[in-house]
Amino acid sequence: MRKPELLAPAGDLDRCKTAIRFGADAVYIGGKQFSLRSRASNFTIEDIQEACRFAKEYGARIHVTVNMVPHEEDFEGLEEYLKQLEAAGVSAIIVASLSVMELARKVAPKLEIHCSTQFSVTNVSAIEFLKTRFAIDRVVLARECTLEEIRTITKEANVETEVFIHGGMCVNYSGRCTLSNRMTLRDANRGGCAQSCRWFYHLYEENQEISTKENLFTMGSKDLCTIPILSEILSTGVTSLKIEGRMKTEYYIASIVSLYRHLIDEIVEKDGHLEEERQMYYQNELxxxxxxxxxxxxxxxxxxxxxxxxxxxxxxxxxxSYIGRIEDYQEGIAKISTRNPFALGDTIEVLSPKKELRTFQVQSIKNELGEYLEESKKPMASLYIPIPFPVEKEDFLRRISHD
Ligand code: SF4
Known part of the structure; x- marks a missing residue:
């Protein structure tokens, strides 16, 4: 079974490096302009250059979203920007507009063009058109495709295919939605979606409210999670498995990338046959x-x-449950930087890049003044705790139970 690329999101340089260290084969990021998720803390050109340098060290790739649907005034500076991305060593741009594709092919020919899911590609002829006209390298299939459709498209279309495996979903076809534009004047296709589909609404028919306080109307979709069907997805032959979430925290990115890294590797190692109990294990981890x-x-x-x-x-x-990160480890004692409360006796799990999870129980907590504490309540404090196995700087700690 061929191992596809694991493609992770990142909203800033720290999250990008974390995703790569925890096993992403590629990371997609957004610049300060021309990208959706304008509220995510986006990358400067210098950040993008550093991301490419770091990725190269690990044999990973950087993809940059240039996926706004541009109006006439949005083109200013785009040509220069595409050239800068190419020079920085970006592998691919994710594009949602034919005009951006055309321009990129002309001014930055070394950049791969990945057709964004906002194109809602659900069939082979759409790919044929995009390939013939714009020589696209990859298509991110619409989230609305079934597994069988993905299998057929991947087999018949002569380009790489990429599918989402985890994260938020649009209730409308991705990108074909003006709910946010109408409710908040924030353009979903220029990076401003307010996620109006997830709000709770009082619903009226004529002048009569038909919703109740306990049962307000909403249309927000559950998040996508493909743990139960990942073997089937791998069997379709797709090139890339994508996690959604450029707004997510560094801790979430480390955890979710780590989970899918282990899961993909295990499925491939077992040639597609993952036992039910292992699937349950990953489900519980989630x-x-x-x-x-x-x-x-x-x-x-x-x-x-x-x-x-x-x-x-x-x-x-x-x-x-995320209690902190390792700052240093010497002779069995870890210096940690705290995030959330924990106490003596808590069972803690260590999340380290590409390693199995390891657990220990908190036996003592000491602050920088050398005082022993019963519990840690302050975020961003530096504390010392014994850990009975070696850990690395920047490993994550999470509490899995109270004593
Ligand atoms: S409002 Fe909801 S469906 Fe519409 S673009 Fe935003 S997340 Fe997607």
Whole structure:
């Protein structure tokens, strides 16, 4: 079984380096202009150059989203920007506009062109057109494709295919949505989506409210999670598996990339046959990091009512389980920088790049004044705790249970 690329998101340089260290084969990032997610802390050209340098060290690739749907005034500076990306060593740009594709081919021919999911490509003839006219290198298939459609398209289309395997979903075809534009005057296709589909609405028919306080109307989709069907996705022959989430935290990126890195490697090693108990293991791991409900989207057929989140459900506990990062480790004692509270007796898990998870129990906590503490409550404090195995600077620590 061929191992596809694991493609991770990153909103800034730290998250980009973390994604690569935790096993991403490629990372997609956005510049300060011309990209969606304008509220994500986006990359300067200098950051992009550094990301490419760092990626090269690990044999990874950098893809840059140039995926806004540009209006006339949005083109200023684009030509120069594309040339700068090419010179920086960016491998590919992710594009959602024919005019940007045309320009990129002319002024920055070394950049691969990846056709964004915003094109909603769901069939081979659309790819034929894009390939013949713009020589695209890869197509990010619409999230609305089924597994069988992905299999057929990947087999018949003569370009690489990329599919989403985890993260947020649009309730509309990605990018074909003006809910946010209308509700907030923020253009979803120029980087401003306010996620209006996830709000809760009072619903009226004529003048009569038909929603109730307990049952307000919403149309937000559950997040995509493909752990239960990843073997099937791999069997379709796709080139790249993409995780959504350029707004996500560094801790989330490390955890989710690590989970899918191990999962993909294990499936390939077992030639596609992952035992049910191993699948359950990964599913349980996900519960430690995912705070929204998940589903398999459209991959097993048309996503119905069961794919919609109808309550303001979110598991905030997962955000609090991240307790800190390793700053130093010497002779069995780790210096850590704290994020969330923990206490003596808590069981802690260490998340290290490309290693299995390791656990230990907190036996003592000492502050920089040499005082021993029962618990840690302050974020960004430097504390010393014994860890009975070697850990590395920047490993993540998360609490899995209270004593
Ligand atoms: S409002 Fe919802 S469906 Fe529309 S673009 Fe934003 S996330 Fe997607």
């Amino acid at each position: 519960q430690k990091i995912e705070n929204r409900l998940t589903c398999v989207g459209f991959y097993k057929g048309r996503a119905g009512k069961e794919s919609i989140i109808t309550t303001p459900n979110s598991n905030q506990e997962v955000n609090h």
